Amino acid sequence: MNFEWQVISNNFFFLMGGLVTTFELALIAIAGGLTLGILVGMGRLSKFKFIYYPATLFVNLMRTQPLILVIFWFYFLVPLIIGRPIGGFTSAVIAFTIFEASYFAEIIRAGIQSISKGQMEAAYSSGFTYWQAMRYFIIPQALKNMMPSLITQAVVVFQDTSLAYVIGLREFLRSANIVDAREMRSVELYLFVGLVYFIVCFSMSRICKKLELKKGYA
Amino acid sequence: MIEIINVSKWFGELKVLDNVKETINKGQVVVICGPSGSGKSTLLKSLNGLEPFQEGDIRVDGISLNDPKTNFIKLRQKMGMVFQRFELYPHMKVIENITIAPTKVLNQSKSQAGKKAMELLERVGIPEQADKYPGNLSGGQQQRVAIARALAMEPDIMLFDEPTSALDPEMIKEVLDVMVDLAQSGMTMAVVTHEMGFAKEVADEIIFMDEGRIIERGTDKSFFENPESERLKEFLRKILI
Ligand SMILES: Nc1ncnc2c1ncn2[C@@H]1O[C@H](COP(=O)(O)OP(=O)(O)OP(=O)(O)O)[C@@H](O)[C@H]1O
Numbered sequence: 001m002n003f004e005w006q007v008i009s010n011n012f013f014f015l016m017g018g019l020v021t022t023f024e025l026a027l028i029a030i031a032g033g034l035t036l037g038i039l040v041g042m043g044r045l046s047k048f049k050f051i052y053y054p055a056t057l058f059v060n061l062m063r064t065q066p067l068i069l070v071i072f073w074f075y076f077l078v079p080l081i082i083g084r085p086i087g088g089f090t091s092a093v094i095a096f097t098i099f100e101a102s103y104f105a106e107i108i109r110a111g112i113q114s115i116s117k118g119q120m121e122a123a124y125s126s127g128f129t130y131w132q133a134m135r136y137f138i139i140p141q142a143l144k145n146m147m148p149s150l151i152t153q154a155v156v157v158f159q160d161t162s163l164a165y166v167i168g169l170r171e172f173l174r175s176a177n178i179v180d181a182r183e184m185r186s187v188e189l190y191l192f193v194g195l196v197y198f199i200v201c202f203s204m205s206r207i208c209k210k211l212e213l214k215k216g217y218a
Numbered sequence: 219m220i221e222i223i224n225v226s227k228w229f230g231e232l233k234v235l236d237n238v239k240e241t242i243n244k245g246q247v248v249v250i251c252g253p254s255g256s257g258k259s260t261l262l263k264s265l266n267g268l269e270p271f272q273e274g275d276i277r278v279d280g281i282s283l284n285d286p287k288t289n290f291i292k293l294r295q296k297m298g299m300v301f302q303r304f305e306l307y308p309h310m311k312v313i314e315n316i317t318i319a320p321t322k323v324l325n326q327s328k329s330q331a332g333k334k335a336m337e338l339l340e341r342v343g344i345p346e347q348a349d350k351y352p353g354n355l356s357g358g359q360q361q362r363v364a365i366a367r368a369l370a371m372e373p374d375i376m377l378f379d380e381p382t383s384a385l386d387p388e389m390i391k392e393v394l395d396v397m398v399d400l401a402q403s404g405m406t407m408a409v410v411t412h413e414m415g416f417a418k419e420v421a422d423e424i425i426f427m428d429e430g431r432i433i434e435r436g437t438d439k440s441f442f443e444n445p446e447s448e449r450l451k452e453f454l455r456k457i458l459i
């Protein structure tokens with residue numbers, strides 16, 4: 001068979017527009033999911049039942065649902081609840097943030113639990129509050145331990161965003177899809193898409209390896 | 219300064235403190251010893267509210283730990299604690315380990331806290347280690363940093379939980395020397411330790427715990443020369459060989 005790679009260069013800006021959307025979606029989902037995940041992960045360790053139970057319910061609910069279903073939920077449900085349509089991008093951002101938060105939360109929970117109880121006791125006995133102790137001692141150390149898992153999860157989020165094409169969001173995969181419908185060049189287009197995903201994800205996991213090697217304290 | 223009034227504590231079914239009574243006066247050094255699991259750490263941690271208890275009361279400078287209005291955060295600022303496994307903050311340099319509480323809790327300026335920290339490092343004999351990370355120090359050096367960290371808050375009381383039992387023999391002395399120095403400077407101290415040399419040198423009172431109870435108490439002379447209970451005799455035989 002003969003390849004016609006011009007399909008890539010002819011539609012380069014269109015495809016890159018999709019890639020930008022993919023990056024935007026992934027970055028917001030990672031930042032939002034991580035922030036929410038830190039709170040939920042701490043909630044999973046709370047001794048207060050009214051914090052622990054909702055956090056645990058949230059994590060278990062999200063982690064038992066297929067992501068594609070969660071994307072549909074937010075796409076169809078949120079407009080019903082707030083009474084007006086919200087674009088595909090916004091609904092995807094909300095769906096990914098909430099879904100990925102449950103995975104980040106479990107990484108954070110394990111990371112915090114990996115820090116010995118004595119660190120908290122040391123902080124308390126110097127007169128720190130719980131929140132100060134978390135902020136200055138527990139979370140910085142936990143984050144360092146968790147970095148490899150967090151990056152792995154970030155790579156997964158980046159890949160997961162391709163699922164947003166089911167609600168018509170013009171992210172990277174969807175853009176290739178649209179070009180393909182017009183130009184009938186599936187092989188070239190999907191090979192290109194695969195290559196770009198490979199480059200991005202492979203570089204992220206290399207960074208992860210490097211961090212793992214440097215894990216000991218200076 | 220510290221009054222422990224009939225304190226009992228349970229972990230579930232297990233009674234770990236059984237009607238403990240003790241008074242520690244200002245400037246006194248009280249050594250607590252006893253077999254593993256006898257409740258020494260639990261007692262020490264209940265003094266600064268790290269471990270809650272179910273019965274009795276503890277008063278620090280007249281402030282009751284049972285009083286719901288008691289501010290534990292404030293209370294702990296006046297009570298330094300040193301742990302068996304040091305518990306330095308591994309992601310911070312030695313100097314930051316010492317300055318973080320004074321700057322973040324007491325709002326001292328960085329330069330003021332830094333100057334004080336260097337004085338304390340001089341006092342414990344390791345000013346040259348200020349810019350290293352705790353992981354690069356020996357156990358004895360780490361424990362001396364931990365003592366300096368506690369002293370940086372200018373506490374009225376120091377609590378030590380087996381400060382030398384995680385150390386190699388050749389490092390025990392360097393830590394004990396710092397503690398003896400501290401005791402002689404008039405610090406009020408509660409020290410869980412099996413270092414009987416230390417007890418003889420500076421303890422005003424020694425108490426022996428077993429199964430959550432104080433079985434025997436005395437000055438170093440009575441304690442070592444005329445132990446009354448069989449338990450203590452047996453314990454002393456084991457640790458003095
Ligand atoms: N968090 C906990 N939950 C349940 N039981 C505990 C807990 N902490 C301690 N215990 C139990 O309470 C008892 C007293 O423990 P504690 O640590 O005070 O003893 P200790 O005298 O300090 O012993 P050691 O010399 O080994 O440090 C032990 O039986 C211990 O197993």
Ligand SMILES: [Mg+2]
Nearest residue numbers: 258259260380
């Ligand atoms: Mg103990």
